[in-house]
Amino acid sequence: MKPLSTWGLLASLFFLGVTQSSLAQNAAPPDPTQDKQMLSAGFLTAHPDLRYRLHGMEEFKHGRYEDALKFFQRAAFYADKPSQGMIAEMLWNGHGTQKDAALAYAWMDLAAERGYAGFLGLRERYWNALSESDRQRALDEGAILYAKYGDAAAQPRIATVLRRERRNITGSRTGFTGNVQIYVPGPNGFEQIDGSKFFDERYWDPKKYQAWHDAVWMKPRIGRVNVGELEQLPLAQPASRIPNAGPDVDAIEPETPERNESELGTKKDG
Template sequence: MRKTWWCLPVLLSTAFASLADKPPLPPDPTEDPVMVTSGFLNSHPDLRYRLLGMEAMREDRHEDAFKFFRRAAHFADKPSQGMVAEMLWNGDGVAQDRALAYAWMDLAAERGYAGFLGLRERYWSALDEAERARALEVGQEVYAHYGDAAAKPRIAIQLRRGLRQMTGSRTGMVGSLKIYVPGPGGFQQIDGSKFYDPRYWEPEKYQQWHDAIWLKPRIGRVTVGEVEQAEGSAVESRVPATAPDMDAAAPEAPDVPADAIPGTTLPPPEE
């Protein structure tokens, strides 16, 4: 079986191109240096740890990358769950475990995202009967901790808490709010309406934004092949349903310098 860890980076880097024929969405905030340096990611741990994982991958720090992706997965980030699966499948930065890898890719496909469904079916077809049986067994624990029933409430708490801490009494008045963020040439100013777009902060709209991006991403052809969804593959998980573990602790992740993502600076309220 050829290594396929490239598939998820391709998905991560090309997903936004898939929106060409759809109504425009706000740009990916992690592509905007101002938004990244403004403390935005401090309130979006799913995006924050995914980006840290991708950076670690680029630097060949695969053990760190695996831990970062797993931390992002704790906050319902499906692309990071898919990266955990790929790394387990190939033994990249972690001991190879194909059965556990399938469980994670099944989880990444939980919302029916086409790219992850295709990889899930590719995994399933490569497993033997013993591996399939074990995949369904270990998958129950994976879903209990990282499935949407447990993970979506975690990211919802982070979004609401972050918005509340940064807006305070300004809630509902962000259209005229100016936010000052640290930059290489000093502080920069951005409009509150950009930083506080509801699609970045309201949990339901935030998930809809992710769904629009990942449901059917366009995946370009690369030299080693092309990701294709298996014909007739079902959206439903093969893993038996299990109760969510709402109290599961966040997995360990490498330490990140406190100034890696500077905080937002708000001007004092006008008298």
């Protein structure tokens, strides 16, 4: 069967609601992007990787590909591998931009940086389809991308935001989040969220936060969906072909259009 595309993988995990079951099997907390209360409490403001990815998915779903690409680029700035994979797919297929197979490969190599199975499979499929000249350009372009969007540059960014926003919300560096109550507006007045739910360490500690993402994306369980199957990979996968590049710590954050976040993460297709 046709290998599962990045969009198919994202749709399976998010729009079909399989993320929660995947996380449960990995003893991780529920997916906060599926919890309207969590989003109303400002969770996405403190998690720009998820915030801009969700915006990108919404724009893509409605065929607004140019805006979707901008949102995925901004999420990618904060180490979001699914968004990096989506940029690759859009470049590969010419959604919202001209087709560029070499640049698409560079982005997919970046998405596969942590060894996520779905992105590794797509990366190798891209590479096998490239001409020799495109392969060389992919390596040259990739070095530039890694400097700005690779984990060496992007993970410290998201770690800084997580720590800063948690302090801003709790007003404390140490935290006693089990005793913190958060109130958000609801249809019948204000609703209360227990701090132990909102401030689960796996949402805020940078290392645990990455481990949470790894639990979803390393070998995603997509269940029974009609979007294809993950490509079968050899046991040993080649490391990135792109030469190492020093992190660009002064890189400028991509700009995106203004969008209403009130309904993000609360709707599913179908």
